[in-house]
Amino acid sequence: MSDLHRVLIVGVGSIGERHLRCFKATGRAEVSFVEINEALRKTISERYEVRGFADLETAMAGHADALDRAPGRVTATVIATPADRHLEIATRLAEAGLHLLIEKPLSTNTDGVDLLTELVSQRCLVVGVAYVLRCDPALAAMRAAVLSGRFGKPVEIVAVCGQHFPTYRPAYRDTYYVDRATGGGAIQDALTHVLNAGEWIVGPIARLVADAAHLVLEGVTVEDTVHVLTRHGDVLGSYSLNQHQAPNEITLTVICEHGTVRWETHAHRWRWMMRRDELWHDEPHEPQPRDAMFVTQANRFLDAVEGQTSLLCSLHDGLQTLRVNLAALASVDHGCWQTIENPGDRPGSKPGSL
Numbered sequence: 001m002s003d004l005h006r007v008l009i010v011g012v013g014s015i016g017e018r019h020l021r022c023f024k025a026t027g028r029a030e031v032s033f034v035e036i037n038e039a040l041r042k043t044i045s046e047r048y049e050v051r052g053f054a055d056l057e058t059a060m061a062g063h064a065d066a067l068d069r070a071p072g073r074v075t076a077t078v079i080a081t082p083a084d085r086h087l088e089i090a091t092r093l094a095e096a097g098l099h100l101l102i103e104k105p106l107s108t109n110t111d112g113v114d115l116l117t118e119l120v121s122q123r124c125l126v127v128g129v130a131y132v133l134r135c136d137p138a139l140a141a142m143r144a145a146v147l148s149g150r151f152g153k154p155v156e157i158v159a160v161c162g163q164h165f166p167t168y169r170p171a172y173r174d175t176y177y178v179d180r181a182t183g184g185g186a187i188q189d190a191l192t193h194v195l196n197a198g199e200w201i202v203g204p205i206a207r208l209v210a211d212a213a214h215l216v217l218e219g220v221t222v223e224d225t226v227h228v229l230t231r232h233g234d235v236l237g238s239y240s241l242n243q244h245q246a247p248n249e250i251t252l253t254v255i256c257e258h259g260t261v262r263w264e265t266h267a268h269r270w271r272w273m274m275r276r277d278e279l280w281h282d283e284p285h286e287p288q289p290r291d292a293m294f295v296t297q298a299n300r301f302l303d304a305v306e307g308q309t310s311l312l313c314s315l316h317d318g319l320q321t322l323r324v325n326l327a328a329l330a331s332v333d334h335g336c337w338q339t340i341e342n343p344g345d346r347p348g349s350k351p352g353s354l
């Protein structure tokens with residue numbers, strides 16, 4: 001066990017349990033977790049045969065003991081609490097010198113971002129944000145093709161997305177989802193993934209206007225349907241998403257000067273077309289198990305901790321998308337265009353960076 005990374009999962013609700021399961025699946029990590037809910041803590045501990053702690057202080061003491069037994073091994077944490085606590089917990093862990101993978105969104109506001117960024121820089125920590133769509137092999141392949149210049153300069157990006165949220169998160173009424181303040185609603189919970197993917201491909205969003213409403217989902221009042229118009233520099237964008245339709249689909253199209261590319265999650269492919277009289281050229285990928293992208297994400301994070309590669313989504317990238325989330329919410333509330341402060345000025349937020 002001394003050759004394994006020691007990874008602490010903070011919060012083992014639905015997404016935290018998945019992180020725990022997927023870090024274990026890498027075969028590279030000795031995993032433990034923090035969970036304040038006693039019944040859930042017992043269940044997860046027994047299900048995965050891992051140690052659970054009732055609070056962060058006790059867990060940190062346990063990790064200190066572990067490091068004493070195997071000096072020189074890195075220690076990392078995954079923060080999977082409701083989003084409003086991400087920065088508070090991340091700062092405490094960064095002060096202890098721990099590498100961090102923070103679940104999306106980075107937060108529900110920017111309070112404390114500067115302090116965390118300063119700590120990360122001072123202590124040379126690896127800090128990523130868990131925007132897992134960047135681990136989809138078809139999307140990554142399409143992005144590489146766009147960045148190669150093969151289709152010319154991107155001029156427009158269009159995303160149309162939806163799923164039946166209660167099918168995938170049946171307990172949504174009893175989670176963070178019910179309140180914007182804890183990261184709830186379609187913008188912070190779901191559309192943020194697609195906005196981040198769009199920024200990964202065509203660059204940071206500079207301004208936007210949004211409309212959203214609660215239309216269908218029972219038992220909540222937060223928005224379940226959202227439309228956003230964006231400007232990524234010279235690239236025009238349009239994003240629409242709902243959390244109540246039957247099809248579970250993301251279609252993301254990038255129109256370039258000399259061709260068009262499209263990513264289709266439900267068809268497990270990306271495709272391209274360069275002439276108006278030709279059919280789509282398909283680039284299929286094997287369907288992946290639901291955990292596959294999260295295992296990839298865990299491995300890439302551990303690779304970055306070891307210095308083998310860069311993060312898929314850096315703290316700076318996650319902060320850019322957080323600002324976009326907040327701008328979208330403000331636009332919905334105030335009914336007007338919003339400008340994102342200094343988009344692209346942060347390291348790692350430009351297309352082509354990993």
